[in-house]
Amino acid sequence: MKSVLIVDDEPGIQSFFLRGLTSRFDLIETAGDVKTANALLERCHFDLIISDIRLPDRTGVEWVTEMRDKGNLTPVIFITAYASLETAIEALRVGAMDFILKPFRLEQILAAIDRCLETQQLRRENFVLRRQLEQHLEVGGIIGECEAVHSVCQIIRQVARMPSTVLIEGESGTGKELAARAIHELSQRKGNFVSVNCGAMTAELMESELFGHVKGSFTGAHQAREGLFAYANGGTLFLDEIGEMPLTMQVHLLRVLEEQRIRPVGSNRETPIDVRILAATNRELVQRVKEGLFRQDLFYRLNVLSIRLPPLRERGQDVDLLAHHFSKRLSGELGVNALPLDRAEIMRLQAYDWPGNVRELKNVIERALLLGIMPSQCLAGTPSGRKQPVLKEEALLLEDVEKQHILRVLALEDSNKSAAARQLGISRKTLERKLNGWALE
The missing domain is CATH 1.10.10.60 (Homeodomain-like)
Structure with missing residues (x-):
């Protein structure tokens, strides 16, 4: 559902936009001054603002500058009948996406809107892709034929289209992020899938990363920035290693889950969001609660439904299936021949305990391909898997x-x-x- 806010003190201009933009937006709101516009912004989220430069209570440039300082980064298109080079420069300086002179035709406005929304979407998609490349995220489906994996896949199919939070549990390397991605892909949510490692940041950095910040809110905050919740709006936010989240951040997260609103660091304005939360942990959260390291109320809020991913040592014949899958995929990526995995070699791999689970198996196969040896030669320990x-x-x-x-x-x-x-x-x-x-x- 796309929404637009029109800010202009001329009733004729407001009527023009109300008639002309129904094909582009599901919600169109109008305001004749900044005070009314601010009240509307407090009430709901807008994908775009179209504003006159000259408004009764202040200029559009002053208003947008104030919004940016408060952390509101909604894209803006300025319209004006009093054009000058200085005005255009000021409009672009505060981050306006376009600058249109009155009188204008509907086709001009529609073209500017399409460019603006497309640019905004590309920015968000590029941000998510950069994060994925930086974090070396694994992409692909869940592979397995054992009963435990079939059960996990069935649960994922059942819960994917529901809005409930899901807690994914399992040892390190079992594929918790793959399960989260599968839930997102099957959910048909149109927004992005955004992943964040809760164990890799301090509480202060995490607050800024998740909620964004306004200009000057802390040392080094030279400009306002949206947080990961904003980039995941309409989609899914995956909180990996949730058991490592600092207690102070747990309080903030609980509030967001209950109210579906976020507040950027340094701002006094809250923004409504539509984000589904998926969380994962390799820790026993019940024990963390007992130790006072995890809030009990947050645990119950996250644990609406839990999915346990089985370790590789419990997946029987899946070692065979995964070994051949990784051998075929990685050999193509590396430009070498696939490994000749005969029955004896598979039995040696199945006898190993795989403490690093699927991730360790993938690494072993890649190492064997690079060195031109058999995977079992890359294992540390005896064929039984017990390290001797x-x-x-x-x-x-x-x-x-x-x-x-x-x-x-x-x-x-x-x-x-x-x-x-x-x-x-x-x-x-x-x-x-x-x-x-x-x-x-």
């Missing part, structure tokens, strides 16, 4: 054993230091100090 390290005599020192174990866990977590530190039960600072000591930073 065979160390050289000089490597029997405790420090060497510790080093091998830490590097192993770091490799399983794709060099993600925060995740590796959590698995090891140490702080990230401790981990970085050890890596620096080994000159492996």
Whole structure:
């Protein structure tokens, strides 16, 4: 549902837009002055504002400047009968998408609106794509033939079109983000799928990332910026590692879930949103609640429905299916021949415990393709999967054993230091100090 706000003190102009824009917008509101326009903005979200430069209570440029400082980044098209080079420069400086002279034809307005909305959509899509590239997000379907995977897929199909929040649980590397993406794709929500790792940011940075901020709200905030909730409007926001979210942010998130409104950092204005929340965790949230590290009310609000993704060691023959899938896909990407995975090799892979789950299997297949060896030769341990390290005599020192174990866990977590530190039960600072000591930073 698209909406537009027309701000002009001429009734004839208002009537012109009310008649002419019904083919482009489901909701058209009009205001004759800034005070009325602000009241409408407090009440609902608009996809576009078309405003006269000269208004009774202040200029359109002054009003839009004030809106931008408060964190409202709604695109604006200015119209005016009093054009000058200085006015046009001022309009563009405050971020106007277009500048149209009166009198104008309906075709001019419709063309400007189409350009404006298309540019805004491209900006949001580019932002999401950049985040996906930066985070190396896995893209693809959930692959598996075991009963546990079939059950997960059935639940995803059932809940996808519902607006309820979903909590996805499972060990690291089981494909929680793939499940979240599948829910979004089947939901038919038209907005973006936006992912954020709650364990990778401080509370202050996370608040700005999620809700956006206004100009000057903190040191370095040189301009207003929309948050991830705004980019996910009409779509899905995936909160990965929700168990690591700081307690102060948990309070803010609970309020957003209950009221469906957000407030940018430094702003006193709230904005309505339409975002579906999906959350994932590899921690026992019930235990986190008992330890006082996770709010009980937020847990119940997120846990409307939970989906547990099974670890790879519980998926039987899926190791065979996944190994061939990764071998075929990665060999094409790397430009090498697929691996000759005979029955004996598959049995060796199935006997392994796969502590890193599907992610570890993918990494092992890729490593084998790069080195030109069999995947089982890349596994650390005996065929049973229980790690029985065979160390050289000089490597029997405790420090060497510790080093091998830490590097192993770091490799399983794709060099993600925060995740590796959590698995090891140490702080990230401790981990970085050890890596620096080994000159492996």
